[in-house]
Amino acid sequence: ANNGHEVIGVDVNEAVVNNLNAGKIIIEEPFLDALVYEVVSLGKLKAKTTPEEADVFIIAVPTPINEDKTAMMDYVEAATRSIVPFLKKNDMVILESTSPPGTVEKLMMPILEGADLNPYEDLYVAHSPERVIPGKILIELVENNRIVGGINEISSKKVKKLYESFVKGEIFLTDPTTAEMCKLMENTFRDVNIALANELALICEDLGINAWDVRTFSNKHPRVDIHMPGPGVGGHCLAVDPWFIVEKFPQTAKIIKLARETNDAMPAHVFSKSKKILGQLAGKKITILGITYKPDIDDLRESPILELIELFEEVKDIRLSLFDPFVKEFKHLEDDIKVACTDSDLIILGVNHKAFEDIDFNEIKPLVKDGHILDTRNFYDADKINALGFDYHLLGKGTV
Numbered sequence: 001a002n003n004g005h006e007v008i009g010v011d012v013n014e015a016v017v018n019n020l021n022a023g024k025i026i027i028e029e030p031f032l033d034a035l036v037y038e039v040v041s042l043g044k045l046k047a048k049t050t051p052e053e054a055d056v057f058i059i060a061v062p063t064p065i066n067e068d069k070t071a072m073m074d075y076v077e078a079a080t081r082s083i084v085p086f087l088k089k090n091d092m093v094i095l096e097s098t099s100p101p102g103t104v105e106k107l108m109m110p111i112l113e114g115a116d117l118n119p120y121e122d123l124y125v126a127h128s129p130e131r132v133i134p135g136k137i138l139i140e141l142v143e144n145n146r147i148v149g150g151i152n153e154i155s156s157k158k159v160k161k162l163y164e165s166f167v168k169g170e171i172f173l174t175d176p177t178t179a180e181m182c183k184l185m186e187n188t189f190r191d192v193n194i195a196l197a198n199e200l201a202l203i204c205e206d207l208g209i210n211a212w213d214v215r216t217f218s219n220k221h222p223r224v225d226i227h228m229p230g231p232g233v234g235g236h237c238l239a240v241d242p243w244f245i246v247e248k249f250p251q252t253a254k255i256i257k258l259a260r261e262t263n264d265a266m267p268a269h270v271f272s273k274s275k276k277i278l279g280q281l282a283g284k285k286i287t288i289l290g291i292t293y294k295p296d297i298d299d300l301r302e303s304p305i306l307e308l309i310e311l312f313e314e315v316k317d318i319r320l321s322l323f324d325p326f327v328k329e330f331k332h333l334e335d336d337i338k339v340a341c342t343d344s345d346l347i348i349l350g351v352n353h354k355a356f357e358d359i360d361f362n363e364i365k366p367l368v369k370d371g372h373i374l375d376t377r378n379f380y381d382a383d384k385i386n387a388l389g390f391d392y393h394l395l396g397k398g399t400v
């Protein structure tokens with residue numbers, strides 16, 4: 001909308017549509033509110049609950065996983081069906097949702113055949129996976145390189161031309177299934193590397209050394225880039241997308257599956273490390289700082305800290321208090337960090353929000369019991385915290 005196009009945003013959720021038409025967004029994302037307000041005010045962006053005729057249809061609906069870790073394609077299917085009545089010759093249809101290999105060819109193309117035309121000849125169809133990272137969406141939308149996987153060469157070229165109107169990165173052309181697989185492998189690459197870092201953290205805890213030091217020094221090698229260990233992998237992408245490959249290739253995708261399981265087991269590890277620090281958990285008060293899936297955003301989807309909260313909730317007589325400046329409503333949530341920490345037996349840093357740099361631990365110390373802290377992100381300086389009388393523990397370092 002900011003680059004010369006007239007855009008209709010279609011969403012089945014009326015709240016999204018009403019907010020957008022009022023120039024408002026309902027997610028936390030730097031600079032997006034001002035941009036949306038501007039393009040809505042200029043009449044370049046409007047929202048509706050149903051599609052209408054257009055030259056280009058971009059499908060960017062959710063692709064979550066079912067309970068059994070299979071891809072839930074209902075939204076892509078419904079969205080594709082919803083545009084069929086409005087398609088005309090030479091329209092473009094682009095799937096941006098992260099999808100299992102074969103989605104464009106096997107799921108979408110047969111639905112598009114329902115339009116009164118031959119989708120292979122009359123439409124330009126492609127998959128162009130979205131690669132932006134939440135928190136930097138407006139920058140990456142423009143600067144990232146992009147892949148366009150068209151059902152034929154002309155589709156790829158047409159879609160490339162459209163994206164060139166706002167993308168400064170390079171745009172690479174391929175077929176739909178290759179594009180689908182590229183997107184899945186990008187997130188799988190990150191997930192597998194994080195699993196490797198988490199495995200290192202567990203090994204170092206047993207060895208009695210610091211995984212974060214191993215990471216720092218190993219990464220001085222020109223071809224090594226060990227990722228960061230943590231309390232688990234969250235978000236609706238890394239924790240989800242690798243399963244789309246495992247689902248299709250259960251016998252072959254061994255490392256991918258193991259990485260998922262390794263990362264999914266991290267909340268239980270943080271739970272058992274907490275138990276080791278405190279001796280026993282029953283009757284204790286646990287304070288968790290940060291519950292979102294990563295720093296400086298308000299997104300709770302697949303957050304490993306929610307899993308950790310559930311584990312603590314199962315303990316008899318445990319008291320939980322949470323503090324997260326990005327979250328407005330959640331069980332056990334306090335809006336004052338001092339209230340959250342009062343009488344606490346253990347403070348766990350779950351997410352390294354930048355705002356947590358400013359916590360005055362001098363003020364917190366008199367409020368807590370024995371001053372145990374478990375930092376799952378290597379966020380604080382152990383010496384400084386311990387100098388205030390705390391007992392600091394680090395995920396990935398063998399102290400208990």
Ligand SMILES: NC(=O)C1=CN([C@@H]2O[C@H](COP(=O)(O)OP(=O)(O)OC[C@H]3O[C@@H](n4cnc5c(N)ncnc54)[C@H](O)[C@@H]3O)[C@@H](O)[C@H]2O)C=CC1
Pocket residue numbers: 010011012013016060061062063075078079082096097098099130131132133134236237
């Ligand atoms: N959010 C991100 O930064 C990125 C997202 N993706 C992928 O993009 C896709 C969408 O993700 P998000 O935007 O985060 O999801 P989201 O859940 O925040 O938004 C999707 C919207 O689609 C709407 N919707 C569902 N069915 C619909 C239909 N039939 N017609 C119209 N609207 C419908 C929902 O009401 C919702 O508002 C997913 O496949 C995701 O994996 C990929 C890269 C980055």
Ligand SMILES: CC(=O)N[C@@H]1[C@@H](OP(=O)(O)OP(=O)(O)OC[C@H]2O[C@@H](n3ccc(=O)[nH]c3=O)[C@H](O)[C@@H]2O)O[C@H](C(=O)O)[C@@H](O)[C@@H]1O
Pocket residue numbers: 098130131132133134186187190194227228229230231232233234235236237238293294295
């Ligand atoms: C390959 C890649 O970088 N993918 C990005 C990813 O965005 P997302 O916000 O999910 O990524 P993230 O920052 O890696 O965070 C995912 C999770 O992984 C954890 N995390 C991340 C890096 C690390 O070294 N250790 C670690 O534990 C984070 O704390 C978080 O819980 O997934 C996005 C998506 O597909 O939606 C994608 O567009 C983004 O570019």
